[in-house]
Amino acid sequence: MTSRTQVVVIGGGQAGLAAGYHLRRLGLDFVILDAQTEPGGAWQHAWDSLRLFSPAAYSSLPGWFMPPQVGEEYPDAAHVVQYLRDYEKRYELPVERPVRVIGVHRDGVFLRVETDSGAWQGRAVISATGTWWRPFLPAVPGRAAFEGRQLHTVEYTRPQDFAGRRVIVVGGGNSGAQIAADLAYDTELTWVTQRPPRFLADDIDGRALFDAATARRRALDEGRTDTGGVASLGDIVAVPPVREARDAGLLKASPMFARLERDGVAWADGTRTPADTVIWCTGFRPALSHLAPLGLRGRRGHIATAGTRSSEEPRLHLLGYGDWTGPASATLIGVGRPARDTARDIAGLLA
Incomplete structure (x- = not known):
């Protein structure tokens, strides 16, 4: 069975929900496909003591401030999961779960999204799968010999x-x-x-980090000297x-x-x-295996983008993977702006 819509969003975490918010504001028809059984994205799998880097009000998705967590200046992961769950309900976002995307293919004027429960055709696709699902382990000598x-x-x-x-x-x-x-x-x-x-200095949190990332991207876009962004702070x-x-x-x-x-x-x-x-604790790589059928990845596995739009496939956008798809776009507060730009770009494409 194949269903059809204007936009297919792959991933129901923070980036997918931010995209859904802006797509809905523009009146576009879309679906969000999420492989998880419950709302909350990767946050529901985080360690118990994980804390945000910023107060709740500075860790919000577009449209609705995250409520503060009682007794905590920096909310924990469970609070973020509840916020994402409530956000999804508040804006009545059309999330289908659990749906695992197998591959994205060109199909005439459409992109066809094959899943474990059927296929979707969309005039545009937003990949918002993040990085949590692809942990990176360095090639350190003796790793296979360790018995612990x-x-x-x-x-x-x-x-x-x-x-x-x-x-x-x-x-x-x-x-x-x-x-x-x-x-x-x-x-x-x-x-x-x-x-x-x-x-970082004790008085610096995610608010300053977002400002630094945004200032760096603005400087690069305008041809000015690289400010160093977040890396310059610590x-x-x-x-x-x-x-x-x-x-x-x-x-x-x-x-x-x-x-x-x-x-x-x-x-x-x-x-x-x-x-x-x-x-x-050695980081992650973008989870992009579902895009392999499109043949867009370069020698280092990187998909070239202009903003969030694929340089070689204009119907595809990549959202929430880090600075290469928008300043601080892998953060709650940072994903809103590139999500807005993505939705506007797609609306122009469909028009």
Whole structure:
């Protein structure tokens, strides 16, 4: 069975919902296909103690401010999930779930979206699948030899699971710092980073990060000197749990080890640290396998875009994957503007 609509949005997380909000405002016919069984996108799979980098009002999707969480300046993941659930209902967004998209194909004037429950034809497609579903693991020597447990950020839930264990946390970004802070009290923790960790000033949160990302994109678009964006400020937002562990002297980073061994890790100078568990907080890659039939990816797997629109397939937009598809577009507050521009571009295409 094949259904037809003007726009097919792939992904029902924050980017897909922001796209739906703007498509609805423009009066377009669309459907949102979400592989998850419940609303909330990747947030429903985050670790228990995860906190936003900004207060609720500065972590909102277009049209409706996120309500504050009682007793918390920085909302937790469960609060974000409830907000996304309520947002979806508030704007009566047409989400079909669970629907797993298998591939997107050219089909005359349409793009055909094949799923595990039938096909959809759309005059335009917005891919908003994010990155959570494609965790990245670096090619470190000896990884296969390590006999302990290895997991990625996506598999970490709570510190109680590792109490009393010897844990190596790898990664100098926000995930690495937050999980290291989580584990600093009840485990034998070693925090490993590629370079010395760069904490942002304690008074800087997501509001300043969004402004910095936007200013960088504006400067690049206007041919001015690159401001450096968020990277110029630092790598780690000092949310309260991170700040507390850091100030207590519990977040001391070691340089990256050279290899894993059967029962631990080893550095180039011969130093060894035994370990039961290695947690790789090493980031993600865009989840784009469903777009493979279109043949758009370059040698490095990157799809060229102008804004969010594919440079080679103007009926396709990519939303929410990071700065290459809009400044801070992988964040709640940052995805609204590129979602608006995407909807307007599609409305012009359909007209």
